[in-house]
Amino acid sequence: MPQTAPGFTFAAGNAKKILALPGYALGALASGVIPRRRDLWVFGSGPGIGEGALALYRVVRASDPSLSLLWLARDERDLDAAEALGIPAVLKSSRQGLLATLRARVVVVTHGFGDANRYGIRGAFVVQLWHGIPLKLINLDSPATVRTRLLPDSALVRRLMRFMYRGGARAIDLMPAASAVSASRLRSAFALPADRVVVTGDPRDDVMVAGTESERTATARALLFGSLGLEPTGQRVLLYAPTWRDGEIDPGIPTADEWRRIVGVLERTDSLLVVRPHPHGVGDYADGFALSPRIRLLGAQQRTDVTPVLPAVDVLITDYSSIAFDFALTGRPILFLSPDVETYEASRGLYVPYDTFSGGAEVRDWGAVLDLVATVDEPDARARLERHSDALATAHHAFRDGENTVRVYSQIITRLKEHE
Template sequence: MPQIAPVTFAAGNAKKLMALPAYGLGALASIVVPRRRDLWVFGSGPGIGEGALALYRLVRRENPSLRLLWLARDERDLVTAESLGIPAVLKSSRRGFFATLRARVIVVTHGFGDANRYGLRGGFVVQLWHGIPLKRINLDSPATLRTRLLPDSTVVRRMLRLMYRTAARSIDIMPAASEVSATRLRTAFDLPAHRVVVTGDPRDDVLVAGGETERNVAARALLFTQLAIEDSGCRVVLYAPTWRDGEVDPGVPSAGEWRAIIALLEASESLLVLRPHPHGVGDYAVGVALSERVVLLDSTRCTDVTPVLPAVDALITDYSSIAYDFSLLGRPIVFLAPDVDAYTASRGLYVAYDTFSGGMQKSTWGELLELLGGADTDETVRAALVDHAAALAAGHHAFRDGGNTARVYRQITTRLKEHE
C-alpha cells in the first residue's frame, strides 16, 4: 500500500507560494463576475459537518428562498451530501470555482481551501473556525510559516506572513465561543475586534440543545452505527490526540501498554474508541487486533466527532480543542502529554499547559490508567476531574443554551446589510 505523505505546514505553504498566479487570476475574475444575492456556499476541511453543517441547516429552515450549495472535497462527500439532501459540487472543479466566485456568502470552518480559494475575493466570508484554540495558530505560531520552498529564507517567511495577513482581511465575520477565544482569534488572524464576535460556536449546539437523555441516546445510536458494532451498554472512553504537523503521535501505546489498557477496559466493562486526528500519524492496529474493546473511529467513518461526544463517558486527549467542547458535558477529561515540553516549544500554547490540564496531565499510559482507574473507585479523584471540566466550560463558553447557530445567522444577516 503506497505511503501517503503527512500533512504539514511546510508542504501546504509551498503549495500556496506556487499557486500565486492562480490567486491573481481569480482576483481578476472577481472584478468582472457579479455575485448572486441569493447564493450561499458552504465548505469544511474534514468533509460535511462541523459548524458549517449546523449553519447550513438553520439557514435552509429560516430562509428557503436562498440557494444553498455545499462545496465538496471529493466524490465521497458528494455521496454524503446526496444522502442528506444537500446540493453539492466539487470545490476544485470549474463549477466549484464559479459557485465560489458568484456566491454572496462563503462559509468555511478551517481555511479558505474549504471553498475554492481562488474565487473568494469580494464575497462575504464567514470563518467559523473549528474549536477554541489552545495551541497557537496562524500568525501567532512560528510553525505556521514553515515552508519547503527555501525554508531558511527570511524573504520567503516574510512573504508568507504577508500572504496570511492579507488573506485574513477577507474574513468579514468570525464567531467565537467566548471572549477568551475571541482574543486569541483576533491576534492569530490580525482582525479588528468587531469582526470577531462572541456568539458561541455553532458546532457545540448539539452538545447542549434539548434534554440530556435525548442527546445521549441519539449520540450512542450514531456512534455505534458508525462503528458498525452492537451497543452493549458499556462505558465509552474516547482517545482523541491532536495533529503534530506530520510527526508521529507519541501517545501510541507500546505492546505492554496495550495489554494494560485492555485489562482496565475489561475490569471496568469499557470500550476504548480511538479517534486519531484526520491528519495524524500513528498506527493503532495492535490494540484493535488484541481486543474487541478497542475500536477505531477514524475520519473515514466519522467526519465530525462532535455529535457523538454525548455518548462518551470519559475523554483522553493532549492539546486538542476537543477538551473545550467536551467540557460542556461535565464529564471527566484526562490528559496524556508525553511531549509537552517539545510540543510547547515547537507550536506554542496560549496558556501554560498546567492551566489547561488542571495540573493533572500524565506522561505515560501507566500513569494515566492509574488516574482513570482511580476515578472509578475514588470519588475525590473523579470530583477533581469533573470540577476541572466544569472550570474549562465556565471559562471558555459564553453560551450554553443551544442558540449559537441562530446568533451567528443573525450576525451574518445584520452585517450583510452593512457590507452592502
C-alpha cells in the same frame, strides 16, 4: 487505518499557497467581471460534510427558504454524503465549484479558503467559522505555521509567509468565537479588527447542549456505535483523541505492554476504548485493534465530525487537542496524557501554560492513565475531575443555550444589510 506517513504539514500547505498565487490573481480578475448573486450562499469544510458549516447550513435553510444554498465538496465521497443529507453539492475544484464561489454572496468555511474554491473568494462576504477553541498557537501567533518546503527557512521567508497570511485574513468578514477568551486568540492569530471577531458561541457545540442529557447521550451513542459497526450497549466509553504534530508520530501510541494493560482494564470495567486519531495525525494503532474488540478505531472515514458523538463518551483522554473544550460541556472527566509536553510547547506553542489547561493533573504514559481510569468513579477523584471540566467550560463557552448557530446567522444578515 491511521496514517503511518505524514499527511498535511504546515510546510506543505504553505508551499501550495505560494504555488497558488497565479490562480489567485486570475480569480481576482474573474471576480471583477462576474457578478455575485444576492441569493447564493456556498458552504465548505476541510474534513468534509460537517463541523459548524453544516450546522449553519441547516439554520440558514430553515430560516430563509428563498436562498439558494450549495455545498462545495472535496470529492465523490462528499458528494454522496451531501446527497444522503439532501444537500445540493458540486465539487469545489470543478468549473461549477469555481463559478459557484465566484457568484456566491456568502462563502462559509471552517478551516481555510480551500474549503471553497480558493480562487473565487475575493469579493464575497466570507464567514470563517474555524474549527475549535485555540489552545495551540495558530496562524500568525505560531512560528510553526510559516514554514515552507519551497524556500529555505529564513527571516525573509517567514516575513513573506506572514504577509500572505495577513493578506488572506483581510478577506474574512466575520469570525464567530465561542467566548471572549477565544475571540482574543482569534483576533491575534488572524490579525483581524475587533469588530470582525464576535462572541456568538461556536455552532459546532450546539449539539452538545441540545435536549436533555439523557436524550443527548442516547442520540450520540446511537451515532457512535453505528459508526463503529456495533449495536449500542451500556459499556463505558473511553475516547482517546490526540492532536496532530505537524507530520510527527503521536508519542502517545501505547507500547505492546501498555496495550495489554489497557485490554485488562477494559475487560475488568466492561469498557470500550475508541481511538480517534487527528485527520492529519501520524501513527499506527493497529496493535491495539488486533489485540481486543474492546479497542476500536473511529477514523475520519467512519465519522467526519466527532463533536456529535461526544455526549456518548464517559471519559476523554487527550493531550493538546481543543476537543477538551468541547467535551468539557458534558461536565465529565478529562484525562490529560502529554508525553512530549516540553518539546511540544517549545515547537508549536500554547496560549496558556499546559498545566493551566490540564489543571496540573497531566501524566506522561499509559500506565499513569490507567491508574487514573481505575479511580475515576471514586467520589473525591470524580468531583475533582468534574470541577476542572466545569472550569474549562465556564471559561471558554459564553453560551450554553443551543442558539450559537442562530446568533451567527443573525450576525451575517445584519452585516449584509450594513454592506448594502
